[in-house]
Amino acid sequence: MAYSRIVGTGSYLPAQALSNQELEARIETSDEWIFSRTGIRSRHVAAPDEKTSDLALHASRRAMEMAGIEASDIDLIVVATTTPDMMFPSTAALLQHKLGIKGCAAMDVQAVCTGFVYALAVADKFVASGQSKCALVVGAEVFSRLLDWSDRRTCVLFGDGAGAVVLKHSETPGILSTHLHADGSQSGILNVDGAVHNGEITGRAFVHMDGGAVFKFAVRVLDEVCRETLAAHNMSGADIDWLVPHQANIRIIMATADKLGLPRERIVTTVERQGNTSAASVPLALDTAVRDGRIGAGHKVLLEAVGGGMTWGSALLVF
Ligand code: UT7
Numbered sequence: 001m002a003y004s005r006i007v008g009t010g011s012y013l014p015a016q017a018l019s020n021q022e023l024e025a026r027i028e029t030s031d032e033w034i035f036s037r038t039g040i041r042s043r044h045v046a047a048p049d050e051k052t053s054d055l056a057l058h059a060s061r062r063a064m065e066m067a068g069i070e071a072s073d074i075d076l077i078v079v080a081t082t083t084p085d086m087m088f089p090s091t092a093a094l095l096q097h098k099l100g101i102k103g104c105a106a107m108d109v110q111a112v113c114t115g116f117v118y119a120l121a122v123a124d125k126f127v128a129s130g131q132s133k134c135a136l137v138v139g140a141e142v143f144s145r146l147l148d149w150s151d152r153r154t155c156v157l158f159g160d161g162a163g164a165v166v167l168k169h170s171e172t173p174g175i176l177s178t179h180l181h182a183d184g185s186q187s188g189i190l191n192v193d194g195a196v197h198n199g200e201i202t203g204r205a206f207v208h209m210d211g212g213a214v215f216k217f218a219v220r221v222l223d224e225v226c227r228e229t230l231a232a233h234n235m236s237g238a239d240i241d242w243l244v245p246h247q248a249n250i251r252i253i254m255a256t257a258d259k260l261g262l263p264r265e266r267i268v269t270t271v272e273r274q275g276n277t278s279a280a281s282v283p284l285a286l287d288t289a290v291r292d293g294r295i296g297a298g299h300k301v302l303l304e305a306v307g308g309g310m311t312w313g314s315a316l317l318v319f
Pocket residue numbers: 028029030033034037038113152153154156190210211212214215218248249252276278306307308
């Protein structure tokens with residue numbers, strides 16, 4: 001049987017960190033409220049001239065270096081982002097140009113915070129089938145630009161960043177399965193309802209979220225999709241070496257882990273220093289645990305995410 005396998009990971013955070021204390025000076029909030037409700041202490045914010053494709057480029061170069069490949073080896077680029085540089089062309093096409101290559105397929109995937117899991121699922125199909133030999137899969141966001149910085153219910157939660165993986169065709173197991181879902185009837189609980197019409201933005205170009213409804217939805221569907229994934233392989237939580245969850249809220253992460261019976265030492269968390277980086281959060285967390293030596297060859301890793309749409313999904317892989 002043929003698979004796609006992750007052969008390199010990389011990530012990038014913008015230089016500027018923004019702490020809860022700095023937010024206290026701007027809006028009616030407190031470090032105590034933010035940390036106790038979310039587990040977040042600080043997040044990174046892109047410089048005014050930094051675009052999603054710039055963050056993606058840094059993360060991609062690091063993943064390519066670990067994989068030991070040149071840009072010319074890449075024959076597919078899939079970028080997950082909610083904050084593309086432009087309406088079009090895709091951020092993947094812009095990233096391709098920044099990598100100094102041309103000709104290979106390049107596309108964006110839009111599934112908000114589940115974007116990277118969706119992008120990985122798409123690329124996996126191409127690579128495992130042999131249609132692509134070497135794919136670059138990226139989650140990158142400048143989510144700070146979608147925030148109303150006077151709205152304390154949302155602005156304290158998110159951050160900017162990028163993560164990337166290189167996928168190669170492999171005869172030995174890599175990605176075992178991916179499981180994707182969406183429910184558009186829930187679009188009202190988390191959205192940016194702005195649109196471009198005759199050159200003007202109509203609606204609001206800021207994040208709107210019913211936090212409580214998203215929280216309950218997330219805890220339910222993440223448990224369901226993790227169980228669906230494990231059941232597909234006759235596995236239980238005990239068979240998983242690492243859970244790499246979407247980093248939105250430490251309480252959501254721990255609720256999912258507890259339901260699966262996973263001890264806390266086997267969960268990768270980055271939310272404290274990064275906040276919710278949307279499509280970048282899963283590959284950022286994955287790269288963190290690969291580089292610090294926790295995730296190693298042969299480990300079974302479960303990725304999961306939930307986001308606007310609502311969308312949710314998971315991927316089970318052997319690293
Ligand atoms: O990537 C997927 C998308 N996002 C998520 O997964 C996030 C899901 N939701 C959550 O993480 C949580 O619902 C939040 C962290 C957003 C909120 O936590 P909560 O425990 O559900 O708080 P709440 O919304 O019930 O708010 C409680 C109180 C409210 O005051 P009142 O109405 O009770 O007087 C808020 O106005 O906390 C107030 N509040 C704040 N206070 C200080 C809301 N935001 C803040 C803040 N600082 N930043």
